Amino acid sequence: MNIDYILPNEWSILEEGFDKSQATASESIFSIGNGAMGQRANFEEHYSGETFQGSYIGGIYYPDKTRVGWWKNGYPEYFAKVLNAPNWIGIEIKIGDEQLDLNTCAVSDFSRELNMKEGYLKRSFKATMNNGDQIQVESIRFCSLDLHEIGAIKYSVTPVNFSGSIQFSPYLDGGIMNEDTNYDEVFWKVLDIEDRDNDAVILSRTLKTKFYVATGMHISYELNGKEVHLPKTVHEQEKRIDYVSKANLNQGETISLIKFGGYSQSMNHPKEQLISQSQKVLYQAASLGFDTLLGMQKKAWANIWETADIIIEGDVKAQQAIRFNIFQLNQTYSGEDSRLNIGPKGFTGEKYGGSTYWDTEAYCIPFYMSTKDKHVARNLLQYRHNQLGKAIENAEKLGFKNGAALYPMVTMNGEECHNEWEITFEEIHRNGAMVYAIYNYVNYTSDYKYVPEFGLEVMIAIARFWHQRASFSEYKQQYVILGVTGPNEYENNINNNYYTNYLAKWCIEYTVENLKKVKEEFGADYKRVIELTNLTDMEVVNWLKVADAMYFPYSEKYGVFLQQDGFLDKELIPTSELSKEDRPINQKWSWDRILRSCYIKQADTLQGMYMFEDRFTKEEIEKHFDFYEPLTVHESSLSPCIHAILAASIDRMPKAYEQYLRTSRLDLDDYNHEVHEGLHITSMAGTWSAIVQGFGGMRNFDGVLSFNPQIPDEWSSYSFKINFRGSTLKVHVSHEGCTFTNESEMPAEIFVSGEKRLIKKDELVTV
Amino acid sequence: MNIDYILPNEWSILEEGFDKSQATASESIFSIGNGAMGQRANFEEHYSGETFQGSYIGGIYYPDKTRVGWWKNGYPEYFAKVLNAPNWIGIEIKIGDEQLDLNTCAVSDFSRELNMKEGYLKRSFKATMNNGDQIQVESIRFCSLDLHEIGAIKYSVTPVNFSGSIQFSPYLDGGIMNEDTNYDEVFWKVLDIEDRDNDAVILSRTLKTKFYVATGMHISYELNGKEVHLPKTVHEQEKRIDYVSKANLNQGETISLIKFGGYSQSMNHPKEQLISQSQKVLYQAASLGFDTLLGMQKKAWANIWETADIIIEGDVKAQQAIRFNIFQLNQTYSGEDSRLNIGPKGFTGEKYGGSTYWDTEAYCIPFYMSTKDKHVARNLLQYRHNQLGKAIENAEKLGFKNGAALYPMVTMNGEECHNEWEITFEEIHRNGAMVYAIYNYVNYTSDYKYVPEFGLEVMIAIARFWHQRASFSEYKQQYVILGVTGPNEYENNINNNYYTNYLAKWCIEYTVENLKKVKEEFGADYKRVIELTNLTDMEVVNWLKVADAMYFPYSEKYGVFLQQDGFLDKELIPTSELSKEDRPINQKWSWDRILRSCYIKQADTLQGMYMFEDRFTKEEIEKHFDFYEPLTVHESSLSPCIHAILAASIDRMPKAYEQYLRTSRLDLDDYNHEVHEGLHITSMAGTWSAIVQGFGGMRNFDGVLSFNPQIPDEWSSYSFKINFRGSTLKVHVSHEGCTFTNESEMPAEIFVSGEKRLIKKDELVTV
Structure with missing residues (x-):
């Protein structure tokens, strides 16, 4: 097309x-x-x-x-x-x-x-x-x-x-x-x-x-x-x-x-x-x-x-595109059935097989949480809890023990059903996304009960996995995670992928934190889960040893965490110096050449910075963005949205808008000459995020909902609604400013550009 | 069985x-x-x-x-x-x-x-x-x-x-x-x-x-x-x-x-x-x-x-085994036809497909050189020269230019026909074996004319490959070779495999050395080859930049070259601590677990030390052997023979004999429960080498033929013959000593345990 x-x-x-x-x-x-x-x-x-x-x-x-x-x-x-x-x-x-x-x-x-x-x-x-x-x-x-x-x-x-x-x-x-x-x-x-x-x-x-x-x-x-x-x-x-x-x-x-x-x-x-x-x-x-x-x-x-609509004024193609994305997401998953999930091609094609990738947890949850009732996102979490037994079996097949779980890379019924070892065996970071989705959900909805009821079991099984999967390097005197593939699938079998190591450490720490909280606040659930999992205090102590001494590759010279060990041995030639004949590299270059190149298929280190933005300073994000963005070829549909969001967060609106364009009309304009195979459903949620989290600057860490609205020069205005803890908030952004309207009974407390606002029913707040 | x-x-x-x-x-x-x-x-x-x-x-x-x-x-x-x-x-x-x-x-x-x-x-x-x-x-x-x-x-x-x-x-x-x-x-x-x-x-x-x-x-x-x-x-x-x-x-x-x-x-x-x-x-x-x-x-x-027989006294099973190996090698390849080669299963099965692996160059050449007329080994070299054009095409498909050649991992007609990217794209060390075989052949037979006639073209194409394949690490300020698989196929996509880097450097240097020699001694051939290949002096200068600044991973702590970057991050647990249920790991462990483990499928760093033994001191070999042997699982049939030879060379006869036993009756006693699929033909040449090069201590570097005979305690005597530059030498080793008989007209100059001997026709020399 x-x-x-x-x-x-x-x-x-x-x-x-x-x-x-x-x-x-x-x-x-x-x-x-x-x-x-x-x-x-x-x-x-x-x-x-x-x-x-x-x-x-x-x-x-x-x-x-x-x-x-x-x-x-x-x-x-x-x-x-x-x-x-x-x-x-x-x-x-x-x-x-x-x-x-x-x-x-x-x-x-x-x-x-x-x-x-x-x-x-x-x-x-x-x-x-x-x-x-x-x-x-x-x-x-x-x-x-x-x-x-x-x-x-x-x-x-x-x-x-x-x-x-x-x-x-x-x-x-x-x-x-x-x-x-x-x-x-x-x-x-x-x-x-x-x-x-x-x-x-x-x-x-x-x-x-x-x-x-x-x-x-x-x-x-x-x-x-x-x-x-x-x-x-x-x-x-x-x-x-x-x-x-x-x-x-x-x-x-x-x-x-x-x-x-x-x-x-x-x-x-x-x-x-x-x-x-x-x-x-x-x-x-x-x-x-x-x-x-x-x-x-x-x-x-x-x-x-x-609730789901995003209105864009002044750019009919952008308007059409975002509605197309929202429309297709809603056609794919309605959220009524916790046995279903969001296939990468939805009901539009067969490529990739399976129905469920980590895309759901990493990219789709925010969309469904904000535009639908919270039970829809809960159903998506529940889906993984339903499949915990299979994830434990899957880990056992790979030699893990004691209830450690490895969620599959692709699944229909909980069993792994992908067929490349580089992906199924090594792209283990997906396990982290399962826990992150719980964290994200609990933060956003304040439905903490999900944790004692279901989430904690999943967390324990995943913490066990990370504990067993890390190994101690005598040489580094730290824990390392060897032989992985990160979100950037243009690397295989690498050591110490920063994103993976970061998630591993975080998963353990978050699990321990929740164990404490559940013990204090949900005694009966705690007892049940501990009995079910046979978790001992000593085991937790050993988990923390790994988390406390996790190794992260870092470059003093560039002041950035490295995507993996040895990354600096590569020739770091920015994508701007690649010729047109070389692009996309996955169609033009042999696989080995891609692997040893510095080029990044999709956000990897930056994916981590997006997910844990509250833990990094703006300067740190800038440094990492400036290091990795020029090396990123965005040959995954899941990449530009993350870069758009990060670019906006460091006030690079032109870059953010450029990345947004790459994602929003991907299928309508068939950038990759593959739309005949079906649509890129899961990346459509990323497009929604690029507007709401990117331009709108919506964030929600530790339950605090904040906005930092910006608008691309090309648009005259845009507006979206979100459901948040019982309130429905309409956000309208134009070049003149930004207004918030609360359409619900429940008053909403939000931070706008750092300032706290309490917005009551039908109240219109202009900032 | x-x-x-x-x-x-x-x-x-x-x-x-x-x-x-x-x-x-x-x-x-x-x-x-x-x-x-x-x-x-x-x-x-x-x-x-x-x-x-x-x-x-x-x-x-x-x-x-x-x-x-x-x-x-x-x-x-x-x-x-x-x-x-x-x-x-x-x-x-x-x-x-x-x-x-x-x-x-x-x-x-x-x-x-x-x-x-x-x-x-x-x-x-x-x-x-x-x-x-x-x-x-x-x-x-x-x-x-x-x-x-x-x-x-x-x-x-x-x-x-x-x-x-x-x-x-x-x-x-x-x-x-x-x-x-x-x-x-x-x-x-x-x-x-x-x-x-x-x-x-x-x-x-x-x-x-x-x-x-x-x-x-x-x-x-x-x-x-x-x-x-x-x-x-x-x-x-x-x-x-x-x-x-x-x-x-x-x-x-x-x-x-x-x-x-x-x-x-x-x-x-x-x-x-x-x-x-x-x-x-x-x-x-x-x-x-x-x-x-x-x-x-x-x-x-x-x-x-x-000529080919090896007689072992005092151990009928060893006698039967070595004759079985020699018999099958001769049934597989007679050396008359330079279009044929030595398939890994010969005419006994279909597994692995293809007819030609690097096994021929790395393992089989010595056997055919010593037991047959030199034209047989020459035909094997010729086979690769015949396929040079295809090897250049193969490299072009992977993005190489200017006549660089990558010989296929498996082939019938010169085209690559294997089907795992980890192997075809990354196991590039095979290219080095092509040049090594020429070096080996010229050294042993003194038929130097093969180089100007055919060999030099192959060398130039391969030197070009290594030059292009290496890249400069700003970080290390040295040349690195990223994303390879070494002979040890229990690693994939690693950086700076010592063996590969060593061969790359050596190939360039050896090519340059031969360019000089051919220029001086075979002017017409030199002119023809230079015209054919468009080789310039500047190109050679650039090759040497790579060779001169090649990086080799090294551990100060252990005093050994490391198999690859990051090897010391692995948990170094000797194979002796693996339980029986874990062996063989390729049947018991998932692939990712094997990859991140320290276990070595077949000689890798030690393969290099075997091939270039004259460049290392005995102490160096001992250090490397003691570091790597305990980590080697020998799950390739091509592994124990190399360890047997090295063990003998550092006076570890019990270890050498143990490794010899693993290889010699591999098929007869079906150690790996797979003999029904066919025989391991190419490794049979390694068994011959284990006796002649291992126990007999036969070496030939720079045209000097030397012996350092030892005998396993379990045998009463063994004897073998070799053809060497026109003479046929019979070697008999017993616990009492060693005798050499020259059955040909041509006197043979050999070194025995460091001492030079000139052995004339029918002369029996006892040492």
Whole structure:
């Protein structure tokens, strides 16, 4: 996709004109979802051109056998694939005897809109068939936020220059493959197909994981807006069922097919009841009707936008971009189900597999905490607590003992399911993010009870891991952590990654601090947790030995902590001296060359400074920023947001804005030529943070909420809301100043540019 | 396989009794080959039990698509697989109506012999069929050293307790698969099957690489030792042809099938002539007859043993082991063809793929130089010169310029075809071994002309590589080599591997030294090479800057060079403190744990001290040996031999003998429980070195041949011969002393325990 392919608009993503070469990219960008399921913006009708069919169900995965060059002991045996689920959107259309196919007929007036305000996808076009017959088509589709198992399509066809027959074959297809498989295996088995008057259901089961899914459809028709009955023929094949109906139309008449479809699945219902559950919810949707359900959809999105929206004045592309990011995050994860998480591609593609990376804890938690009720972030924490047992097993496989836990790099069910040793075995810093997320949550929400109830167990298991993972260097007379990969994945198997060592020390200290607090304030929980974990005082003493004598590589010459041991042996050539032909280095350079270069894929040492900003002086941050930023190539979507936030915090607004631009329209403008594979969902939360924490300067350490608002020269104003401890605060920043409005009963105490303010209900405070 | 499964014998490998659980292990151990082709000791008759069918042709490979978890830029696209070739040995036998199958009938008096003195495989057994009929079977098989395209089988059956029909179905089968494939692909296409009176040929072609191979057989029968004609029926299938014949025998009569078979292939003949070539050579073998060909085989082996044999008195298992190693090395590589090389599994299995590793240069050259004519070692050097262009291309793919060459880690045709980035991209020390082999060869043979003719070009390309690969550390103010893997593959992506840095510096210096010498002594060659390579004086000056300021990690505390930067940060716990459950660590520990441990897979720093022993004092070697040996787990077959040699050189004979034992019966006693996958061919050369260079103390630096003989307490004597600059020297070492005999015209000047000796023809010198 080219920059500027998507038309600027404040509330919609717009595509005008049909460009086959953009087909798969647009399929990603116009994806829709409701947290429980979602899909790429594939056409309903047959399309013989290049397409990447994808429809996904939250929590449903397949353990694809790991593919490696040379097996190494301890490798996970499988790589959890996000599963492409049976197709419920399909509608084949015949005009006379010719199949409608945008790849073969003449297409005009094509437009596509992702209406983010109201939460639906709309497409309209004129198609001229080979015999000259022209039709006007309009399709509206959405995944219901109210009925999680339901999606709805209204597909309308109008003969423009003829009268004749239009044949509809709405269908369900269970015979789908994954785009991304290691061994071209089929992942689904179709068990049963049931058809009734207006609805049909395919019951299928995933191989190995044995998820059962009922994929259903309910069909009705309208002629010129009024319900009509069309006789149908049922075509049943082994894995597919079609309901074929024909309408004879006069020129100018409009026939609409209303298709409700979707998935009912065994994570939510007993598998014996899936077919009836599917029928039930389809009937419910049909009773409400398409228009009512769409009306509910608009209301549900209005509710989301009420808090989540960021309004940018004076820059329509920035406005469009930030809303796109917020929209996609909400389509991916609604926060209702602690068994689900935020996949890096959401429901828009299959790359990376798995659903859960450390991205959730490191990048997404702030967004969900601020824009939703606190139980949403709590559910994300809970997800990791649910999987603590598996994290302990995972650590045991790697030789750790005594309840030490290593959370997986990628997971669906708690088991590690990535397939590079450099990542799974060595990128252990992720364990720190698990504890940081608890710290972040407790700080922000003041819901400390999460710690005694669930968090402390997780902390203890992680502190045990760090204690065992560090080793004592006789040479340095300090504790070291050898053989790791930091957030910067352009290094592998390095020693003493500053970020990792810092988190290890902090995790131990924070765990000990909380052990004390829980002992004092939640005696019963303390007793339970100590019994459960068999934690002894002596063990804690030994943890602290490691934390107290942790080594951090430091350069006297530069006055900075070093990303790792030996970093200064590299040739430190700033990225500005790299030629265009060398970029991106991950496509132009061989892996060894990248590894021995000084170039940093994503914030690493600076990631730590971002997370623990309160522990560093502004001068220290400046020094580290000036040392590392020029060496950072930002070839991870998760990088520019952190640099944007730090740049703003040291008053480098032009740099902050430059970094913000890199992240906010990453997918819309397809900077990395990969949007056809799906969207970068988790980095979208970073974009939100770049505005709120970066430009807005929102911070929350030790429960103190502070702001230090700035505004890019390019904008006239921006505003956002946050939920904080029962109050909803609206922040509006313009070049004239900044105002805070408290929309809730609960007064909010905040610090603005260092000054304390108490903001009461409906009060407008200008600073 | 268990230790002691193979019966001790001085000249033969013996198995008595049929043990199905050992079937695949014995198939490896009893493998036969003639340098051009070879095969596992699969049964000729059908066997329904566990078996690993393998027959291989030197130089014939298939580029199997590389399998990796996550593609990294610069990866080789394929992994060259040693190809399992069409089966020519098969003979199905029916006794009455029942197929002979050792997995289903009762077997007694089973014995198998690999006669190493005369170069054949013999098997005999009694089989009792379900109806009680008993037969005696004897089969003799060999791959002819005289006719490289021919193998021969004499398969004799005698009814012991009945008279009745014996049906033979000798066949050719082109429908074979590889045991080791990445995507279960078929690698061969059968093009044609031709059958005549007594012979048949299948013409097949490898997919992708397009090697053409004619697999042939010639069939005749003997009754009680006299040729008989049996009528045959031809069964032709798509990829297989059987010649079915039946004999009616009286009790006690013996019917023998004589089957000549083998491969004629397109590396040696035009593909259009392969069928006729195959027929021709089969006819030639048949004309000679089985017994004559076997007689020639015995003579050819006698010739080999004449120089290559090592005689050990007082330890039959040691005697058997060293002959097994020498035998297998000679079966694998005869040295006649500079397009072939020494695969790590020879013709005994498929693991590791490829044919050529640095093993050849680092471990095998000394064996072939000493036991064969010098052109054999020269052919091995030539092999790398042949592939220089590909090595330059390989370096270009990784970003190197100006004719720098990186030889592949594994190759068939010069292209890199391994599939782990840690190895292909980073284990660059192999480049040094290419130059070292030239140095070694020139030193030993005094055939300096190889340098101006071929070697110098290789050296220049490699010096260029090291110059570009090193980088200047501002911090250290020295040149460093970052991101490598040394010979010790239990480290990845380390900085400043001592061995690698040492070789880099040495390669540059040696190249410059030879540039000078060639300029002075071989002006025309010098001119040609300089023109070819565009080498300038300035470039050489820049090389030397790197060599002169190369950094070597060193520990003042221990007085040793460190394997790499940061080695002393590891916990240095000697292997003696590892529990039995932890060994071997590559099966018991996860990869990350191995990486951060101090444990050394194979000689690394000590490998360098072995190769450049003349540059270190005995005290230095002792210090390094005492530092590294206790940390070495020897989980590479290439490790103990180097430690054995160094231990002997510092007068630690018990340690040397211990290490020798680990290497010499590695496969015969299956120490690592993996012999079923094939033999460790290249390490067998190390075993030879352990005796000759270790116990015998043979050294050759700067053209001076010296000995410092010692003998393990466990032996009464040992003796070996070496070819050295035209003389053939026999060395006999016993506890009483050491004698040298010169069996050639050319007097030999040697140093024994520091004293110079001139040994003339037939002279016996006792020291």
